[in-house]
Amino acid sequence: MDSFNTKSILKVKDRNYVIFSLKALSKINENIKYMPFSLKILLENMLRHEDSKYVSKDDILNLIDSNRTKKLQEIAFFPERVIMQDFTGVPAVVDIATLKDAIYALGKDPSEVDLSVPVDLIIDHSVQVDKYGTIKALEYNLGREYKRNIERYELLKWASLSFKNFRVFPPNAGIVHQVNLEYLGEVVKVKKIDNEEIAYFDTLIGTDSHTTMINGLSTLGWGVGGIEAEAVILGEPYYMKIPEVVGVRLKGKLKEGSTPTDLALSITNELRKHNVVDKFIEYFGPALSYLSVPDRATISNMSPEYGSTLGFFPIDQQTLDYLELTNRGHLIDLVELYAKHQGLFYDNSYEPVYSKIIDFDLSVVEPSLAGPSRPQDKIVLKNMKRDFYKLLNQGVESKENTNIDIASTDEFLKDMKAGETRVYNGKKFVKIEFENEEFLLADGSVAIAAITSCTNTSNPFVMIGAGLLAKKAVELGLNVKPYIKTSLAPGSCVVDEYLQKSNLLPYLEALRFHVVAHGCTTCIGNSGPLHPVIEEVVKNENLVVASVLSGNRNFEARIHNSVRANYLASPMLVVAFAIAGRVDIDMTIDPLGVDVNGNKVFLKDLWPSSDDINNYIHTYINKAIFSNKYSNIFIDKIWDKLPVKATDLHQWQENSTYIKKAPYFDNFEIDIKPKSNIGNARVIALLGDSVTTDHISPAGKIPKDYPAGKYLIYNDVEEKDFNTYGSRRGNHEIMVRGAFGNVRLKNFLVGPKEGPYTLKFDQKNIEFIYDASVQYKEEGIPLIVIAGKEYGSGSSRDWAAKGPKLLGIKAVIAKSYERIHRSNLIDMGILPLQFQENQDYKTLNFDGSEVFFIKGLENLEPNKLLSVTALKSDNQKVEFDVIARLDTPMEIEYYKNDGILSFVLRKLVK
Structure with a gap:
């Protein structure tokens, strides 16, 4: 559909490209000129995907007026591609392979489950620094990487052969975000459909929070949970609230002795003070002319650290210069003309309308x-x-x-x-x-x-x-x-x-x-x-x-x-x-x-x-240099020799301690069970502020005396072969035992003791969180987590939601959430609840020993107030309301389906 008649032709030298013109749309609504650049990219995406089902005419109008009306309604976004790294990519492949099995078990053709958008997976997270201080370190560490991770890499190679649109960059190719910045990103892409060449803005989501780095190349992209990415890969749009866009006006110039790193750390420190969680940051101002794309990428990379969804830099001459330097000069004419036509080429002649503007002076940055x-x-x-x-x-x-x-x-x-x-x-x-x-x-x-x-x-x-x-x-x-x-x-x-x-x-x-x-x-x-x-x-x-x-x-x-x-x-x-x-x-x-x-x-x-x-x-x-290095980026002798063939269904190895079929569809029912209230729930963890996904699901060393280490020893794995939690994410048995497994976790139920421990009620025994959860599950007792501000900050780690799900955690009550983790909780069927302003477990005098009852789940709507009753050991009741952080109708649907994977499976079956 093209309700606004924006489809037109852009001529670039001797080629004609079909475009969906924002210039044509601006004749209908002059507000478009002053929209933030990042929202203009979303607008072009919506124009191109208008179909009255996912994207309607009213959705487009709502987006145009959003920064003026403040109506932050839900929209459907269709990313053009997805990027992954191996730590998040392996569990995603396990999930999709398990989904194929589930479809097959329900009498359907497993080939119906395939990838709808291009996916690039770069193997960069597994290599460890075993040897250092020698010229032989690189070769040795790469050899150890393959030896440790051969099962995981065989799974990824199987996926590259068995799924369409799935490409794997072998180990030692570089870090995913730098490969994206230097090689994959195109700013403007071209797709041939029905003999027409359609030009459009390059957009993406990634299963790593630092996907935001690509915004330094004026390419709209951000990190999401692996489960959200799986839904997009399988053909679902990415549902989101129209974001609030905060402008950061950059002025001045870095003084001698200060570096782009110092600038990035200073901006991170400053923006954290402004609470930019869930918001887009857009940089503009006279200082942009001094900042190269690598400088911009250094700043954009840190978006998760300052809390925003992304940090976007508009297209300008620096963008074009970087494309030329990195051997993508063939894109320059199209990028420049397309950006100028669409009103996205930055020349500092006017300021877009932002919800808020923050001024930042580069000249005050000090070494930090x-x-x-x-x-x-x-x-x-x-x-x-x-x-x-x-x-x-x-x-x-x-x-x-x-x-x-x-x-x-x-x-x-x-x-x-x-x-x-x-x-x-x-x-x-x-x-x-x-x-x-x-x-x-x-x-x-x-x-x-x-x-x-x-x-x-x-x-x-x-x-x-x-x-x-x-x-x-x-x-x-x-x-x-x-x-x-x-x-x-x-x-x-x-x-x-x-x-x-x-x-x-x-x-x-x-x-x-x-x-x-x-x-x-x-x-x-x-x-x-x-x-x-x-x-x-x-x-x-x-x-x-x-x-x-x-x-x-x-x-x-x-x-x-x-x-x-x-x-x-x-x-x-x-x-x-x-x-x-x-x-x-x-x-x-x-x-x-x-x-x-x-x-x-x-x-x-x-x-x-x-x-x-x-x-x-x-x-x-x-x-x-860029031409030479990227011309052979897919060549790897060890990778090429991996003995893997394409098959419709993955052949699971029962004795593998790396790869196991996921349990999410065990006892799956096609019909949705209505959500019931949560009653008689116990607190498994009482936590403070800034609890990160590293606290909830660590990526590093597996201690031998922790539940995950004991599991590996029981399965005849020697300690030297434990590898890391991150490398074991294809095995849910290890990852559920590693949930809240950080050695520095501060659970106030057992404070000052640090680590993955809890107090098991009513025995009053200090147990590993995993061991206590097993006992609670046998007793039929649901679990909750209570936390402070910025719960789930850090990496876009879906196991920080999958692990708690498998522990039996039904809800989290926190002061505030980081964006990706809140989405991940919903996508696994865990209810994110938020204390009302000026309330937390301290003001309510909780010590974690209470029994909780959460009511109001039968008729959910976005941000509904739910009533909670906490029953203390002396039978005293404390009643309070919390906000259900199901922010959009689609998030409610995912939660009702007990998670996004079950939602997708039901949709495929029906």
């Missing part, structure tokens, strides 16, 4: 880090020492610590013997013997220094900058202590190429920053083990050692179970802190070390100028 456990907690570099000692003193500032004289410390420690421990001014020191040398390991010592993640390793400014800083350090004779686990994991093979061509890689290697992988590594929690000597001392002496990484996540126990202080920083500062060997240092005044002549060396002596960095960029980075 973020930590020790949240990416929004910015620390200006000069305050780093003070902030660490505040952490060490459990939140109490101490001038005594920050004024420690290095000479007096050395005097106090000079006669220490190996194995001896001393405390000086509140800081613990241990003398260790490592590789035939003696070192002092202390609170604040750097244990891990990692140049890692999609956020920064796509940005040549900070990568070349790190190389130049290393060059100066090596020339002065500085080094990195051998016990520090160093790693360089570029998100793109292009980075290796320009670091080699510029002869900067040898200097990084001299400081032990060898290339260890082309994957997420430390940022996703795959830092690998610390050296046993370090691990033992940290554990025995309860040292607060640190990691410094150029990542986007530093949640508790994510980087490494034994590393309690984790700081995000630019690759340049990662190298600097590795040289210093400690984080309790003010690098603006304290020396990092001494040169070969005994002279003190300061950060300012090593820091490269912006001109030097840019000269290297212009000299060594060109289109040929």
Whole structure:
């Protein structure tokens, strides 16, 4: 349908493209010109998909007027493609394979279940840093990756052969978001239908929260739960409320010494104050002309950290320049003319109408880090020492610590013997013997220094900058202590190429920053083990050692179970802190070390100028590098030899500890059972603010004495072969045992004890959460979780909803939710409830021992108030209302169906 007669022809050189013209539509409604750019892309998508079933004429009109009327109604969005990574991709493939089995069991043709949109899956999350500090690290780690994950990779290869529209990038191809930015993204796509070439805006969703990075390339995309993505893959639209769009006006220019990383951390810190959860952020203003696409991508990547759905940069000359640099110059004419015709080419001549505008001045940005456990907690570099000692003193500032004289410390420690421990001014020191040398390991010592993640390793400014800083350090004779686990994991093979061509890689290697992988590594929690000597001392002496990484996540126990202080920083500062060997240092005044002549060396002596960095960029980075690296991105000898064939149904291996048929359709009934009220429910976890999906479903190491580890041992898996929770997401038996399995989880039912424990009522026994849930299930008792603000922040981790579902959790009552996790809960049939303003479990005087009754589920409507009764142990009743965070009619449908997968199956059957 084309109710507004917008279908027209756009001529680009000698080719005619069919388009759905926003210019034609603006003649009907002049408000279109002043719509936010991101909403214009949604509008074009709706015009193209108007069919009166999913997209109506009224839906289109509602979107046009939404930022003026504030009517944030539900719309159907049709993403053009989906991207995945292996941690989220494996369970998605397991779900779809299980769905095929369910269709077959119901007497239908399993080939009816197939992919309706193109899906690209990039294997980047599984590689671990097993070997480091050697030129052989990359080859060794890749070999270990294949050996550990062969069953998972065979499943993914089966999917690539058995599903249409499913393409897999083999290991070592790069990080999903950098491959998307440098290779997959087209800004404007072309599709041939009935002999017509239709041009339209490239849009996508991804099963990783940092899919938002692609908005730096003016391409609308964001992260969703794996379950939501599965529905889109199987032909459902993505239902969403029309988003509120907040404009961020960027002005000024970064001053000398500040980096795009510092800018991203500063914006993250600022936007968190404005509560932009569920909102689109759109950047505009004079500073855009100074920000390259990699700079923009660094900022857009951090959208989940500042809470928004995405952070969009409009199309302009920088967009076109980046397409040319990355060997996509053939797109430039179409992108430019199409964007100008549709009113999406940014020239700073007018401001769109936003719901709110936030001003941000780049010139005030200072060198910064973020930590020790949240990416929004910015620390200006000069305050780093003070902030660490505040952490060490459990939140109490101490001038005594920050004024420690290095000479007096050395005097106090000079006669220490190996194995001896001393405390000086509140800081613990241990003398260790490592590789035939003696070192002092202390609170604040750097244990891990990692140049890692999609956020920064796509940005040549900070990568070349790190190389130049290393060059100066090596020339002065500085080094990195051998016990520090160093790693360089570029998100793109292009980075290796320009670091080699510029002869900067040898200097990084001299400081032990060898290339260890082309994957997420430390940022996703795959830092690998610390050296046993370090691990033992940290554990025995309860040292607060640190990691410094150029990542986007530093949640508790994510980087490494034994590393309690984790700081995000630019690759340049990662190298600097590795040289210093400690984080309790003010690098603006304290020396990092001494040169070969005994002279003190300061950060300012090593820091490269912006001109030097840019000269290297212009000299060594060109289109040929991108062309060469991406021309053979699918070639992998090991992958090609995997013995896998296409079949309609997956052949499940009963003894596999990696891949198991999902249980979601066990005892499936075609007819929907009406939702009944939740009664006699017990609290399995009473939690505070900022509980992340890493707390709910960790990705890293599996401890042997936790339920998941015990399960693996019972199934004859040795501890050395446990791999990680993330790699085991194809096996629900392991993942349900890992639910709430973070070693730093603070469940107030058992506080101050940390870990996956709960109080089993009525026995009053402290149990593992999994073990208690089994007992509750046998007793027929439903479970709930009570939490504070920002529940479910972090990764778009569907197992953070699947795990609780399999535990028997029926509802969560929280102060507020992060967007993706709230959707994931609904998509698994768990009810997200929200306390009303100025209420929480503290104001209601709950301690978690109450029995809860939730009423009003029989006639659900968006954001309906439900009544809750809490019965205390003395039979006193506390009654209060909560908001059912089912925000749209489709979310209610998914919840009624006990989840989106059951909804899709019923639809397929009918």
